[in-house]
Amino acid sequence: MSTLAVRSILPDGFPRARFDVISFFFTGLTGLSTVLILAILAVIVGNVVLLGWDTLSWRFVTSGTEQDMFDVNKAGVLPMIVGTAARVILMTLFVVPAGVITAIYLTEYASRTSLTTRIIRSAVNNLAGVPSIVFGLFGLGFFISFVGFHADNLLHPNAQNPVWGKPGLLWASMTLAVMTLPVVVVATEESLRAIAPGLREASLALGATRLQTVIKIVLPQALPGILTGGILAISRAAGEVAPILFTGAAYYMANLPHSLADQFMDLGYHVFILSTQSPNIEKTRPILYATVLVLLMLTFALNVIAILVRSKVRRQMRAMQ
Amino acid sequence: MRIDIPIRTSAPKPDLVPPASLNAPSASPLIEVSNLDLHYGTTRALKNIGIQMHGHVVTAFIGPSGCGKSTLLRCLNRMNDLIDGVRIRGSVKIAGHDIYGKDIDVIELRKRVGMVFQKSNPFPKSIYENIAYGLRLHGIRKKSEIDAIIERSLRAAALWDEVKDRLHRSAMGLSGGQQQRVCIARAIAIEPEVILMDEPASALDPIATARIEELILDLRKQFTIVIVTHNMQQAARISDYTAFFYLGELIEYDTTRKMFTNPSKKQTEDYVTGRFG
Ligand SMILES: Nc1ncnc2c1ncn2[C@@H]1O[C@H](COP(=O)(O)OP(=O)(O)O)[C@@H](O)[C@H]1O
Ligand SMILES: [Mg+2]
Numbered sequence: 131m132s133t134l135a136v137r138s139i140l141p142d143g144f145p146r147a148r149f150d151v152i153s154f155f156f157t158g159l160t161g162l163s164t165v166l167i168l169a170i171l172a173v174i175v176g177n178v179v180l181l182g183w184d185t186l187s188w189r190f191v192t193s194g195t196e197q198d199m200f201d202v203n204k205a206g207v208l209p210m211i212v213g214t215a216a217r218v219i220l221m222t223l224f225v226v227p228a229g230v231i232t233a234i235y236l237t238e239y240a241s242r243t244s245l246t247t248r249i250i251r252s253a254v255n256n257l258a259g260v261p262s263i264v265f266g267l268f269g270l271g272f273f274i275s276f277v278g279f280h281a282d283n284l285l286h287p288n289a290q291n292p293v294w295g296k297p298g299l300l301w302a303s304m305t306l307a308v309m310t311l312p313v314v315v316v317a318t319e320e321s322l323r324a325i326a327p328g329l330r331e332a333s334l335a336l337g338a339t340r341l342q343t344v345i346k347i348v349l350p351q352a353l354p355g356i357l358t359g360g361i362l363a364i365s366r367a368a369g370e371v372a373p374i375l376f377t378g379a380a381y382y383m384a385n386l387p388h389s390l391a392d393q394f395m396d397l398g399y400h401v402f403i404l405s406t407q408s409p410n411i412e413k414t415r416p417i418l419y420a421t422v423l424v425l426l427m428l429t430f431a432l433n434v435i436a437i438l439v440r441s442k443v444r445r446q447m448r449a450m451q
Numbered sequence: 452m453r454i455d456i457p458i459r460t461s462a463p464k465p466d467l468v469p470p471a472s473l474n475a476p477s478a479s480p481l482i483e484v485s486n487l488d489l490h491y492g493t494t495r496a497l498k499n500i501g502i503q504m505h506g507h508v509v510t511a512f513i514g515p516s517g518c519g520k521s522t523l524l525r526c527l528n529r530m531n532d533l534i535d536g537v538r539i540r541g542s543v544k545i546a547g548h549d550i551y552g553k554d555i556d557v558i559e560l561r562k563r564v565g566m567v568f569q570k571s572n573p574f575p576k577s578i579y580e581n582i583a584y585g586l587r588l589h590g591i592r593k594k595s596e597i598d599a600i601i602e603r604s605l606r607a608a609a610l611w612d613e614v615k616d617r618l619h620r621s622a623m624g625l626s627g628g629q630q631q632r633v634c635i636a637r638a639i640a641i642e643p644e645v646i647l648m649d650e651p652a653s654a655l656d657p658i659a660t661a662r663i664e665e666l667i668l669d670l671r672k673q674f675t676i677v678i679v680t681h682n683m684q685q686a687a688r689i690s691d692y693t694a695f696f697y698l699g700e701l702i703e704y705d706t707t708r709k710m711f712t713n714p715s716k717k718q719t720e721d722y723v724t725g726r727f728g
Binding site: 242243326329334342351450451 | 528530533535558559561562565566568570572573574575576577584585588589621623634637638641
């Protein structure tokens with residue numbers, strides 16, 4: 131009786147739930163890949179934490195300029211933390227304005243189809259595919275041998291040793307900025323595209339210039355996207371070694387860098403040194419892992435700061451949506 | 452590839468002049484459009500348009516969608532300049548100035564010819580800031596002056612009583628009709644002479660639409676209004692003159708009364724009586 135009643139409300143030919151093999155298979159597959167990725171991450175991070183934790187100490191992160199870098203009891207990474215943080219922060223200061231201005235030009239000013247736009251866009255896309263060591267060579271050839279060389283001729287014509295015409299913090303940061311430019315351009319462009327065209331029209335129809343419209347209406351809306359670009363650039367650049375090999379990283383520095391022209395020690399480069407130059411790989415392995423752990427923590431901290439800034443901006447924006 | 456040779460399909464038409472009527476001021480026309488042609492790339496959206504509009508009246512543009520109403524409206528404050536591949540020939544004069552002339556400051560033009568869009572587009576800012584934005588653009592910085600103009604504009608847009616306690620809250624939190632009235636307040640705050648409205652009520656419910664229509668009738672005393680609408684009754688209710696467009700051409704232009712009771716063209720009659728479009 132009850133089955134009859136139920137059936138009578140269902141329209142004829144109402145499809146019954148059937149076991150769908152294909153969708154079951156793909157759901158399983160996606161789930162499995164997620165688990166796999168998380169597992170790989172856990173193994174890497176876990177391994178680093180396990181092997182590096184014991185060596186990590188307050189002394190380890192606050193010393194390191196004078197002591198022997200291969201002695202577990204004396205080694206420290208302060209200069210590497212300073213160097214890495216400095217080059218990442220400087221890079222952000224260069225790449226965010228440059229990337230944002232490029233993206234604004236591409237979306238707000240340039241015609242979609244013009245030759246210039248296409249050239250710039252394909253240049254940006256190709257930049258993303260260039261191996262990072264090539265950026266290192268570019269930085270050496272362009273920033274150091276060309277820009278730096280001429281800057282020295284102009285600013286320090288009587289100096290014995292080159293001031294700008296040698297590797298340094300400024301050139302390393304700029305090289306990294308060139309490398310991460312596509313990330314910022316693409317993220318900014320995406321957020322600019324997402325802004326309703328009606329807002330721009332409203333502003334222009336009130337008699338605003340394009341520049342006023344970009345600054346007062348468009349950019350505030352694009353801010354979270356711009357910050358996302360910055361976060362991605364930081365994550366990409368923090369661990370990179372190849373671009374700074376020839377442009378600023380030093381094997382050893384007795385002092386912390388105190389000028390943009392100074393070379394610096396770097397966490398990533400130091401990991402490379404520890405794993406290839408150590409007189410006794412087995413004995414220095416704990417330093418190696420502790421250094422990697424510090425690098426991970428620093429990258430994480432820089433990201434957290436940027437993410438906090440972004441969520442603050444988002445919260446302020448949501449109040450106005 | 453198609454080579455686009457501009458061909459006149461007909462000899463230049465004499466501009467359609469609004470006929471004298473009881474409520475039409477006899478001064479020279481405020482807006483004069485003559486021999487206006489507009490191409491989007493290779494499509495010709497406006498064909499040899501000639502029309503003259505007087506100040507302090509409401510002129511309605513009607514016609515089936517895609518006939519070029521919005522395009523013509525956007526020619527009047529040069530919003531089409533912003534679209535890639537638009538070519539414009541002919542002349543548009545406002546208060547005697549050729550607005551496509553070399554010595555025209557587009558910024559000044561848009562200050563004098565304001566616009567309200569089909570889709571309400573308040574900035575994602577407070578109600579106060581939405582209106583203050585245009586004022587600051589035009590050099591008004593004194594807070595007391597800004598406050599006074601904001602109140603005046605919101606009153607003129609029949610919105611003051613509804614929002615006076617929440618001026619500093621987001622305009623995005625208002626209803627669709629209120630948002631559109633913020634956009635109207637924003638437009639009138641900078642005291643334009645002409646207000647262009649592109650189907651300002653098409654996305655609103657009947658009650659909100661009625662309020663906007665009332666508002667337009669009120670604003671007519673102070674501003675010259677050109678409004679695009681696809682709603683025949685609306686054109687009949689609020690406009691003094693009506694222009695009927697079809698496929699990029701101006702078919703007929705006359706007093707609204709004549710257009711809706713005794714049009715001279717068969718096409719107009721068919722359209723206003725709902726036989727096509
Ligand atoms: N930005 C544009 N690019 C290309 N063609 C357009 C554009 N805007 C409008 N058109 C075309 O111009 C014609 C007139 O459009 P429009 O003025 O928007 O008509 P209406 O407002 O009367 O519905 C239509 O055929 C439309 O497809
Ligand atoms: Mg339209």
